[in-house]
Amino acid sequence: MFSFLTMIIIFASVSFFSYYSQSHLLSRINSLLANSIKLREFSSNIDNIVISLEKFLVERSSDMLRSYYHYYQEVESEYNDLELVGESIVNYLLLKNIKTMTKLFLQEADAAVRFKRARDSAGYSGAFKEVLRYNTNIKWAVDRLITKQLEENNMQYLLITERINYIQRLGLLMILLAIIFSILSTIWIGSRLTKPLKKLVEAAETISRGEFQLPPLPVSSNDEITVVSQAFNEMATSISKLLSEIKNKSDLEKKLQEQEYQNLAMKNTLKEAELHALQSQINPHFLFNTLNAGVQLAIMEDADKTADFIDKVSKLLRYSLRKINMAVTIREETENLENYFFILKTRYGRDRFDLHIDVDPAIADFQIPLLTIQPIVENALIHGVEQLEGGGQIKVRAYQNDESVIIDVSDNGLGMDSETVKRLQEGRKVSGHTTGIGLWNVRERLRLFFGRENLLEIMSVPKQGTTIRLILPKDDKVQEVPVDENPCCR
Amino acid sequence: MKGKVIFLITIVVIIYAIYWAFSFGEIPERSVGLSLANHRYHCMMITRVTDEAYWEHVFSGVQAVAASENVALECYNPRFRNIKELERYLEMAILSRIDGILLSVPNEPGFLSLIKEAAEKGIPVVALVDEFENKDYHSFIGINAYELGTKTGKALLEATSHLRTPRIEVAVLVASSFSDYSYRQYLSGLRSAIKSNPKLNLTLIMKSKGGSIGAEEQTQTILKNYPYIQAIVCSDVSDTLGVAKVVVDYNRVSQVTIIGSGLNSEIVRYIKRDIISAVLTSDPYELGTQGLLALVSLIEGRSQKENYYLPIFLVDSTNVDEMYSKLIMKGRAGEEGE
Numbered sequence: 001m002f003s004f005l006t007m008i009i010i011f012a013s014v015s016f017f018s019y020y021s022q023s024h025l026l027s028r029i030n031s032l033l034a035n036s037i038k039l040r041e042f043s044s045n046i047d048n049i050v051i052s053l054e055k056f057l058v059e060r061s062s063d064m065l066r067s068y069y070h071y072y073q074e075v076e077s078e079y080n081d082l083e084l085v086g087e088s089i090v091n092y093l094l095l096k097n098i099k100t101m102t103k104l105f106l107q108e109a110d111a112a113v114r115f116k117r118a119r120d121s122a123g124y125s126g127a128f129k130e131v132l133r134y135n136t137n138i139k140w141a142v143d144r145l146i147t148k149q150l151e152e153n154n155m156q157y158l159l160i161t162e163r164i165n166y167i168q169r170l171g172l173l174m175i176l177l178a179i180i181f182s183i184l185s186t187i188w189i190g191s192r193l194t195k196p197l198k199k200l201v202e203a204a205e206t207i208s209r210g211e212f213q214l215p216p217l218p219v220s221s222n223d224e225i226t227v228v229s230q231a232f233n234e235m236a237t238s239i240s241k242l243l244s245e246i247k248n249k250s251d252l253e254k255k256l257q258e259q260e261y262q263n264l265a266m267k268n269t270l271k272e273a274e275l276h277a278l279q280s281q282i283n284p285h286f287l288f289n290t291l292n293a294g295v296q297l298a299i300m301e302d303a304d305k306t307a308d309f310i311d312k313v314s315k316l317l318r319y320s321l322r323k324i325n326m327a328v329t330i331r332e333e334t335e336n337l338e339n340y341f342f343i344l345k346t347r348y349g350r351d352r353f354d355l356h357i358d359v360d361p362a363i364a365d366f367q368i369p370l371l372t373i374q375p376i377v378e379n380a381l382i383h384g385v386e387q388l389e390g391g392g393q394i395k396v397r398a399y400q401n402d403e404s405v406i407i408d409v410s411d412n413g414l415g416m417d418s419e420t421v422k423r424l425q426e427g428r429k430v431s432g433h434t435t436g437i438g439l440w441n442v443r444e445r446l447r448l449f450f451g452r453e454n455l456l457e458i459m460s461v462p463k464q465g466t467t468i469r470l471i472l473p474k475d476d477k478v479q480e481v482p483v484d485e486n487p488c489c490r
Numbered sequence: 491m492k493g494k495v496i497f498l499i500t501i502v503v504i505i506y507a508i509y510w511a512f513s514f515g516e517i518p519e520r521s522v523g524l525s526l527a528n529h530r531y532h533c534m535m536i537t538r539v540t541d542e543a544y545w546e547h548v549f550s551g552v553q554a555v556a557a558s559e560n561v562a563l564e565c566y567n568p569r570f571r572n573i574k575e576l577e578r579y580l581e582m583a584i585l586s587r588i589d590g591i592l593l594s595v596p597n598e599p600g601f602l603s604l605i606k607e608a609a610e611k612g613i614p615v616v617a618l619v620d621e622f623e624n625k626d627y628h629s630f631i632g633i634n635a636y637e638l639g640t641k642t643g644k645a646l647l648e649a650t651s652h653l654r655t656p657r658i659e660v661a662v663l664v665a666s667s668f669s670d671y672s673y674r675q676y677l678s679g680l681r682s683a684i685k686s687n688p689k690l691n692l693t694l695i696m697k698s699k700g701g702s703i704g705a706e707e708q709t710q711t712i713l714k715n716y717p718y719i720q721a722i723v724c725s726d727v728s729d730t731l732g733v734a735k736v737v738v739d740y741n742r743v744s745q746v747t748i749i750g751s752g753l754n755s756e757i758v759r760y761i762k763r764d765i766i767s768a769v770l771t772s773d774p775y776e777l778g779t780q781g782l783l784a785l786v787s788l789i790e791g792r793s794q795k796e797n798y799y800l801p802i803f804l805v806d807s808t809n810v811d812e813m814y815s816k817l818i819m820k821g822r823a824g825e826e827g828e
Contacts, residue, residue, distance in 0.1 A: 097586035
């Protein structure tokens with residue numbers, strides 16, 4: 001708005017200057033011409049007075065006297081009103097001289113008339129001579145004044161002309177400036193309009209490339225472009241938010257899938273365990289009943305040892321047939337171990353190997369997965385001490401520190417080479433004894449049960465023995481292991 | 491914001507342009523610093539300018555007094571020797587009954603009668619530089635012709651003292667503006683000054699024609715017709731310059747001693763080159779101030795007659811710079827200061 005106001009003021013000023021200067025010059029020239037004409041008329045009237053007076057003095061004509069008075073009155077009325085065009089000191093004083101001389105001229109002329117009437121020829125002759133002198137000097141002074149005024153006004157004219165030229169040049173310059181100003185304004189307004197549109201286009205292209213994290217478009221003006229930019233910013237924010245939600249959902253789904261995968265893995269492990277159990281426990285119900293019948297038969301025959309043996313076998317089987325996902329205490333696990341060992345001792349002979357169980361009573365009720373220790377002990381027996389002629393020792397020791405419950409299963413058997421230890425340590429499944437559940441199985445179940453890695457350590461020295469150490473976290477929440485119910489274990 | 495700034499700048503520029511345009515194109519008035527409506531006296535100064543530089547300083551002095559005494563002053567100073575025009579101005583001044591007249595015109599009979607008429611009509615007239623024959627009707631501020639002659643003679647004695655010839659022939663070019671009285675006084679003073687040296691002989695005494703060209707013509711005649719002339723004496727600045735030019739043209743610099751009058755930059759150059767031996771001059775600024783002060787005194791009736799002789803200074807190669815800056819440059823500085 002100010003731009004247009006500025007333009008209007010510039011053009012108005014140029015027009016005004018031009019108009020003012022030209023009208024000023026014209027009025028000055030007009031005044032000068034009018035003044036010159038007035039001075040000439042005045043000079044002519046002075047001449048007319050002299051002519052009339054001379055004729056009156058010569059002819060004594062009343063007509064000439066009337067004519068004389070006519071011009072006399074004209075000069076008398078106008079000489080005091082004579083003015084200058086552009087006062088200067090010289091002209092002012094010259095005009096003053098003219099007025100004084102005119103006044104004295106009229107007095108002398110009057111004196112001449114009076115002398116004539118008084119028939120004083122010497123008087124009117126002398127007075128007329130003076131009138132002529134005044135006439136000559138007034139006319140000369142008037143001519144000089146006109147010339148001087150013309151000279152000065154010529155100078156004024158030249159100066160004003162120069163000023164008009166200057167103003168015209170100024171006007172030209174202003175028009176030029178206005179044109180430059182208009183071009184710059186147009187470019188500026190154009191860029192103001194197109195710049196945000198370009199940014200909008202760039203932002204849209206960025207979004208179309210799939211980059212949703214872009215800074216908001218600047219909103220500075222108050223026009224339609226701003227409305228569009230604001231809408232675009234809101235759209236970009238909404239898209240970004242939506243994408244974020246989708247991503248979160250996707251992450252969640254991924255986690256769920258992982259969870260499911262873990263569950264599936266657990267199921268597989270369990271199924272494998274169950275398969276192994278079933279393989280070794282054919283028709284357990286029939287076997288239980290059979291074994292119970294065997295116990296009763298042995299009691300009736302007073303074969304107490306046999307009865308005891310069969311009872312232990314029965315307990316072992318019963319323990320083994322419990323729900324595989326069930327948590328048991330260390331005490332229960334060690335009791336089962338004792339049963340298992342009783343059977344083994346009976347089978348192999350009492351002197352070939354021995355089992356020592358040492359459980360810290362404080363952790364006897366610590367819960368661990370079913371059949372955790374027994375497969376390790378079985379391994380120690382089969383791979384460690386079975387080859388020995390005698391004196392085989394298997395030690396189970398359960399104790400605790402601040403953070404963990406530690407269960408060591410050690411033997412003094414053959415031990416393993418470092419390669420085997422490494423392979424087992426890395427958790428690779430090793431095909432082992434077909435009747436055992438296997439070390440891998442134990443490790444996996446512990447990982448699922450406690451939700452942590454590296455709960456099993458293997459330390460072995462060839463020909464000296466092996467120690468399997470279970471490091472079980474105390475304060476971790478025991479994870480429920482989802483398993484399919486086994487109908488045969490009810 | 492930008493629009494407002496541009497708008498404001500435009501307004502300021504336009505206001506400045508209006509001020510500039512309206513103050514531009516007016517004729518600078520040569521004001522003497524007086525109020526036209528309230529001036530005390532209306533005086534006229536009619537002079538025939540012989541040496542522009544000299545008269546410029548006279549006008550400076552007059553205008554300074556006019557400003558301080560509140561005198562409206564009409565100055566008429568035609569360049570050329572037009573006696574009729576000068577008489578017309580003087581007659582107009584008398585018929586217009588102005589308060590006083592400063593006059594420096596040649597001694598012509600027409601002026602004398604007009605001066606008498608002015609005196610009869612009670613208009614005081616102060617003659618500047620040159621006195622008129624009849625001293626009853628005017629006052630005088632200027633150089634005493636006798637003193638000028640004496641000092642010129644002394645300068646001539648000094649300048650020709652080295653000449654060993656039995657006689658030293660001298661030509662005298664007396665200023666045309668001198669009245670007969672001044673003429674006689676001047677020669678009287680000159681003679682009395684040189685009588686101590688009988689070798690000096692005023693062989694040729696001429697009244698100059700006035701103006702540099704006239705003086706050149708007369709000098710050519712002197713040098714051609716009187717080749718034995720060894721010194722030329724002038725009492726006018728134009729005559730001095732004319733004589734010096736011809737002496738140089740005729741290659742007679744070392745043979746002709748010039749004693750002149752007046753001081754301007756050209757004469758300074760001639761003195762420095764030993765073409766002119768010495769000049770006699772007065773203070774032009776003082777001439778102007780004393781002239782108008784005397785006129786005001788006469789108008790106010792504080793005196794009936796004023797006669798003031800300005801000091802005459804001898805300027806030669808020993809003091810030319812000092813005197814030039816004292817007499818000429820001082821007046822210029824005073825003029826600039828107004």
